[in-house]
Amino acid sequence: MHDLKFIRDEPAAFDQGLKRRNIEPESAKILRRDSELRALQTRLQQAQARRNEASKLIGHAKAKKDEAQASALMAEVSGLKREIQEGEERERLDQAVLQAILATIPNLPASDVPEGRDETGNVELRRVGQAPGMNFSPKEHFDLGEQLGLMDFEAAGRMSGSRFVVLKGQLARLERAIASFMLDLHTGTFGYQEIAPPYLVRDDAMFGTGQLPKFADDLFRTTLAHWLIPTSEVPLTNLVREQMLEEAQLPIRVTAHTPCFRAEAGAAGKDTRGMIRMHQFSKVELVSITTPEQSRDEHERMTAAAEEVLKRLGLHFRTMVLCAGDMGFAAIKTYDIEVWLPGQKAFREISSCSACGDFQARRMNARYRPADGRPRFVHTLNGSGLAVGRTLVAVLENYQDGNGRIAIPDALQPYMGGATHIGS
RNA sequence: GGAAGAGUGUCCGAGUGGUUUAAGGAACUGGUCUUGAAAACCAGCGACGGGGAAACCCGUCCGUGAGUUCGAAUCUCACCUCUUCCGCCA
Structure with missing residues (x-):
């Protein structure tokens, strides 16, 4: 399994290594999926952070018997819920697809390995x-x-x-x-x-x-x-x-x-x-x-x-x-x-x-x-x-x-x- | 194969719905003390991911997956693994 960080940092070296193994370049496809996934993660995490914060405030409001405040917050979190669920599901899916691609790519040859097709x-x-x-x-x-x-x-x-x-x-x-x-x-x-x-x-x-x-x-x-x-x-x-x-x-x-x-x-x-x-x-x-x-x-x-x-x-x-x-x-x-x-x-x-x-x-x-x-x-x-x-x-x-x-x-x-x- | 119980960080272990920001301990690292070591004391110390020049901020993770809920280590379901007992067996 390859390190995504390496592919991000050295896409040309990655593809060059694959080429030595007679395999078509993969980095562009992988990196596109990777950046889409990370953008999704960032959005999802912002929603999760807000949900966590609001949920905590609900606890505090309830402790203070401030039911009006509590139900207003509950309505907000309820709205976030759908967004988070969909985001999580897509993240899992995208993650699985990316992992499946990575799982079938062979290791890269060391630099001192001779060139050759067979x-x-x-x-x-x-x-x-x-x-x-x-x-x-x-x-x-x-x-x-x-x-x-x-x-x-x-x-x-x-x-x-x-x-x-x-x-x-x-x-x-x-x-x-x-x-x-x-x-x-x-x-x-x-x-x-x-x-x-x-x-x-x-x-x-x-x-x-x-x-x-x-x-x-x-x-x-x-x-x-x-x-x-x-x-x-x-x-x-x-x-x-x-x-x-x-x-x-x-x-x-x-x-x-x-x-x-x-x-x-x-x-x-x-x-x-x-x-x-x-x-x-x-x-x-x-x-x-x-x-x-x-x-x-x-x-x-x-x-x-x-x-x-x-x-x-x-x-x-x-x-x-x-x-x-x-x-x-x-x-x-x-x-x-x-x-x-x-x-x-x-x-x-x-x-x-x-x-x-x-x-x-x-x-x-x-x-x-x-x-x-x-x-x-x-x-x-x-x-x-x-x-x-x-x-x-x-x-x-x-x-x-x-x-x-x-x-x-x-x-x-x-x-x-x-x-x-x-x-x- | 059947029954019961369990699974929390490197390890042990507390935690039955909301300041848990996963307590506490061990190990480890640094320091104080010491001729040196040990002990004691003080401090630091989970993994993975995202953002950021950095300081740092955020998210996820309590066997795995799905669900309930405004909110899950905690409740529900399925599965996996381990332990004990029974059955079978070299």
């Missing part, structure tokens, strides 16, 4: 590690998993349809191992607090992080009108909704391993084979709540925490900064981490770390009290640390030995009961 404009920042040398033709993860007899898309299809998978045996355990390893790293090394949050949330929570009102089609909804979380960014970030935090509490760093549910509307035909794009997948999420001054450094720190997972797993990756046209709704700046998949012969996104400024905090009304001064909105950041399913895919493809076996990375062996390989 993913072709993203810029590679660094590459770490190297692709494993293989003297055989690497297979894709679904072939490996199915050959092991431990990855079953057919069984999942029979009970749930497409874009679901059943993992079995050592692959089911590998998913659990990857998640545990990630959580232990983030809680142990990077100081995140582990959270076990709800997977079902209300409208307000989805609005807070920006999934609603625009992206309802991407979400699953229960018959009781809860939404299934598409990422634990939603419950983790909403942990501070409607809260007044103390500055000394910040930064707050939380992490959770949860399933994520996505309708994948509009993704027909993309990544239809394998585990890359599922209706249900597992992810370890990182969320930080910071002061405005802390958020830039925190963004780098969070991205480094996500990268550390890949380093410890010995996986080759590159880190991209997304261009303005390719960023998500709430982000002011996003780093994507892409892991090398030898079977696909491509880098694929495995983490996305976004700084959101105070955009989500406004929607959630999450504030903090500076040591000295008036309340301010917090800054929020979220990042995958990492997508567990895609990490499993990466392990399979990078650690295949050409004979159908998968080596288990050293860092995961303790979580696999000491096993060094999957398959015989």
Whole structure:
């Protein structure tokens, strides 16, 4: 949610930011509604002030038994009543319309975000590690998993349809191992607090992080009108909704391993084979709540925490900064981490770390009290640390030995009961 | 799912139709005192919005929304959330 004051003060900068996101200018329309609304508010408030004053005088007149004075005032206030009621109703209406417009406008890109209309404009920042040398033709993860007899898309299809998978045996355990390893790293090394949050949330929570009102089609909804979380960014970030935090509490760093549910509307035909794009997948999420001054450094720190997972797993990756046209709704700046998949012969996104400024905090009304001064909105950041399913895919493809076996990375062996390989 | 109770500012909490301008306390900030700290005392201190160069003025907000009234934290209705009890249940 944008700050109206900013749009008033910097309409050109606002529209310029939207333009970088391929969106038409909005400031003129917004400011026209805003000034109409404020003019209405001023008129309404003058009427209210007079009503309040007269009502008080009625009380005094009655106390003095001056009935003539009292009834004269009552007649006056009675006349104001209609005007005030109509004014209040219009104010509510206009306010709601303005809020609805603001609610669908995405955040503005930071000044150091590169220009670009789509993913072709993203810029590679660094590459770490190297692709494993293989003297055989690497297979894709679904072939490996199915050959092991431990990855079953057919069984999942029979009970749930497409874009679901059943993992079995050592692959089911590998998913659990990857998640545990990630959580232990983030809680142990990077100081995140582990959270076990709800997977079902209300409208307000989805609005807070920006999934609603625009992206309802991407979400699953229960018959009781809860939404299934598409990422634990939603419950983790909403942990501070409607809260007044103390500055000394910040930064707050939380992490959770949860399933994520996505309708994948509009993704027909993309990544239809394998585990890359599922209706249900597992992810370890990182969320930080910071002061405005802390958020830039925190963004780098969070991205480094996500990268550390890949380093410890010995996986080759590159880190991209997304261009303005390719960023998500709430982000002011996003780093994507892409892991090398030898079977696909491509880098694929495995983490996305976004700084959101105070955009989500406004929607959630999450504030903090500076040591000295008036309340301010917090800054929020979220990042995958990492997508567990895609990490499993990466392990399979990078650690295949050409004979159908998968080596288990050293860092995961303790979580696999000491096993060094999957398959015989 | 059923019944009863509750929801007031950063927190606790008083307040059943008109000087409530939301009492009082805590926390916090500044000061006095003190070798220093604590305690005590004094002073300041809600959020959001509108107007104004500023001092300051005005409005809204007592879970949310709608109503009654000249006037609502206070009365009415609906909804939400929490607590307790009952039911069901891993």
